[in-house]
Amino acid sequence: MVGREKVVVDLRCDGQPISGEDLDRVLDSQIDLYQCIEMQTRSVTSMVKVTLAQAIEAFEEAMAAREQIADCLNEGRTPEAMKKLKELFGIWKQVQQALPICAEALGVCLDDLSADGVSLPEALDAIRDQLAALKSAIEAGDYVLVGDIIRYELEEPLAQWLELMRELERRAV
16 A cells, blocks of 8 residues: 555664664674664655645745735835745745655655646646746846735745645545
């Protein structure tokens, strides 16, 4: 059954944690060198649930920052707004990278994922369109338009993305 597999999340030899950089050395050594070998495992599903919960929380916080970014732009605090916008996109990039990994671990095809009647490809297209408009507005120096896109135009596509993440989280059973 998909997601029921176990993965090793912690390895200790004689009570000492084995880091990723020491793993090859330990695996290449003879087992009788150690008095005690401990392995802690977790199900793939539980790890996906934790990952998605963290991604959703981070994304919700980033979405809330949209209002702050738009307010900064309206108040003429462009450098602060651009810094916050960069942080928002950094979080979104991390979430975007986590989604296919989680979906694969659950055996879910992302092209078939939908929430509230919107598929992932449709949500991505909407976000892509708004990002293109955002880029044009930034290049033109039209920070009023940048603020409007961030505050209003990105709201629905990002909310759709969030619902898609929640749908994937619901499938992690």
